[in-house]
Amino acid sequence: MDVGDVVWSSKWVASLRAVGSAQGLRSVRSAWRRHRADAVALPRQGATRARVPGAAQGAEPEPGGGVVRFARSSLRVRVAAGGAVFCGWDGAGPEPSYALAGGVPEVDERAVLEPDTDGGWRVVSERVLVTVSRHGTVEFRTPGGVVLRRDLPPRWWEAPGGQAATGAAGAGRWMQRSEVAADARFFGLGGRAAGPRLRDGEYRLWNTDPGGSFEPGDDPLYITMPVQLVVADAGTHLAFHDNTWDGRVRLWEGEEGAGSGHDRPGRCEVRMDGGPLRSWVLVGTPARVLGGWAALTGGAAVPPAWALGYQHARWGFGTEQEVRRVAAGYRERGLALSALHLDIDHFRGHRVFTVDRERFADLPGLAEELRAQGTRLVSIVDPAVKAEPGLAVYDAGVRAGAFVKDARGREVRGEVWPGESVYPDFTDPKVRSWWGGLYEERLAQGFAGFWHDMNEPVSFAAFGDPTLPRSARHALEGRGGDHREAHNVYGMQMARAGYEGLCALRPGERPFTFSRSGWAGMQRYGGTWSGDVATGWPGLRASLALVLGLGLCGVPYSGPDVGGFTGSPSPELYLRWFQLGSYLPLFRTHAAIAAGRREPWEFGAEVLEHARAALRERERLLPYFMTLAHLAHRTGAPYVRPVWWRSPEDRALRDCEDAFLLGDALLVAPVLERGADRRAVRLPRGRWYDTATGRAYEGPGQVLLDAPLSRVPVLARAGAVIPVAGAEGGVELEVWAPAPGRTGSGVLVPDAGDGWEQPPVVRFSTRWREGVVEVEREGAAEVGHRVRLLGG
Incomplete structure (x- = not known):
């Protein structure tokens, strides 16, 4: 029994008090039964040999990219029509996969594989540039050439008996290290109690009931995903390792001007106990990245x-x-x-x-x-x-x-x-x-x-x-x-x-x-x-x-x-x-x-x-x-968004974890501390109205707002059009006046019921004209809904 077993024992003994000693004793029997089954059926992990790709020996173009062959491995790079980049080592393909919706996406026929200057190769596409060095380092760059992510050559440990970790059922372990910008911040990895920004530390990829209850220090929890969203000044990218095995992700945030004045990049190390080494990378704005992710893995179910x-x-x-x-x-x-x-x-x-x-x-x-x-x-x-x-x-x-x-x-x-x-x-x-x-x-x-x-x-x-x-x-x-x-x-x-x-x-x-x-x-x-x-x-x-x-x-x-x-x-x-x-x-x-x-x-x-x-x-x-x-x-944009959603370049917002955007229109600042009746709120750029007082504030910056027990601070973006329930039924449009010289917008998707109808998106724009705020519906002269003007 290791240290982890002792921890589980104390938690589960506490959580099983409610069901009685008989079930507690049966849980002991169940644990021993599981232990014996694995001891008999699973091979023991002894000394294993490690290998790396080795030197590049050639490449073969394919639609959307190609295959680069190394002395001891191969890498397939393929750009999908939506801009997502697939990388599969050791012959791993995009399928079989539980993540993908609708099968493998079509390739971007315009993406081409061509030799690079240092003896490596590169895949050029409209949204992303992928370079592969002669020793297996893979870089993902913006179209302008700025590096967003650098995946270093992977390392494999062959399974007992010399079986390599190839294909979805492979039993060999692998590890891949990556580097990101020094200013980058990590998010994602499923449901984590500490965050949403992920600090330095190790995160396990194994869905786990923590036993009774959990707090911010507990990890892992019920939903773990090898999905990293990385936000940096140069851009946002999402990296997904399509592998369902047990694993661990180790993160180190970077530091600008570290040591002798040189930046220390952020680092990530992914270790998996088996399965294929394959990944998808998407680059762009947060909205574009999440939109591409939804196109790849499927749109979210719309609740009734x-x-x-x-x-x-x-x-x-x-x-x-x-x-x-x-x-x-x-x-x-x-x-x-x-x-x-x-x-x-x-x-x-x-x-x-x-x-x-x-x-x-x-x-x-x-x-x-x-x-x-x-x-x-x-x-x-x-x-x-x-x-x-x-x-x-x-x-x-x-x-x-x-x-x-x-x-x-x-x-x-x-x-x-x-x-x-x-x-x-x-x-x-x-x-x-x-x-x-x-x-x-x-x-x-x-x-x-x-x-x-x-x-x-x-x-x-x-x-x-x-x-x-x-x-x-x-x-x-x-x-x-x-x-x-x-x-x-x-x-x-x-x-x-x-x-x-x-x-x-x-x-x-x-x-x-x-x-x-x-x-x-x-x-x-x-x-x-x-x-x-x-x-x-x-x-x-x-x-x-x-x-x-x-x-x-x-x-x-x-x-x-x-x-x-x-x-x-x-x-x-x-x-x-x-x-x-x-x-x-x-x-x-x-x-x-x-x-x-x-x-x-x-x-x-x-x-x-x-x-x-x-x-x-x-x-x-x-x-x-x-x-x-x-x-x-339809777009992959979550209801609840971090405050940096539209301003990922604002570093102060990237570190803000106690407020959120509800859609694009509202900023909600919940009270998370005992006894607080005021709280500081960091604002994204633009004008924001306190919905309780109507007072306007200019961002970016920080403001101190009242937070009495009766409410939490909620601010509306200037120019926003928010569909709300009317006092007499139906839908009204709540319009917050745009800042002088600026315009605003909003959308409404009316829901016709609990069926499968896909109602059209109704778009609105707001602007000042001759001292009056006008609201226009896209493609129509009249709004068709009661409008209530606020702010201004």
């Missing part, structure tokens, strides 16, 4: 309109009567409630796709009753199925051959909430189809949305890694392989199974699904949430870091457990968390079974009054949120 409203969840709604009581509490106090979420306690003995009929005698009736009041029911869905002959889901899965097997062909069993359980193999298309069909039972119960949990996947373990044995066998779309390759995409493929199943069962409706675990491309199947963030001010700060970081990885719909998952927040902490959540895509309160209540009225009259104001503002902004959802799907 109701899923952009406020939602309430709890582990511990014991009965239908409790659910009705909570819903009535919101209704009686005039608080809008879009959805109520039922956790595992509504299942029969925690068995997925079942209902405890004693406590929920008429779930369809309850769902219909709540829906008539404007509130949907959302069901948790866990992947683990209790290994119980006679249980319909288990028996059907056995007949379908759906469950993950070990190297001997036996079911892999783990310990989860229902007890000893088995796990569907979501990397098998037939299993995904079977699992997707099971949601018919959930729809019949009246559920309108689905919350995928515990899908890292988790198997309770008293020591070691709380997941399946690494030797467990998976289909991997027919290629075959083990859990080392399948682990990080397990949750994403569960989300895929649910999303595609719901599309087949209800083809006229957009599904609402969100998943605790996932990987690059998961946005195609819905969103995510923070997971079990600890109650406390550090947890509040981590909530914002996670949403911002995931958005920069292409996952725009997310949010935290408002109030934190554990403990009992103080009234002030709860209110500040509620205010932050009201400006995030997924606005949901949630708590553990032993934690304090999360209904706004439980914290006193003052908190209730201020929470009501935050909720009303969220309802007013719903047309804007719907617009941002459609734009995220």
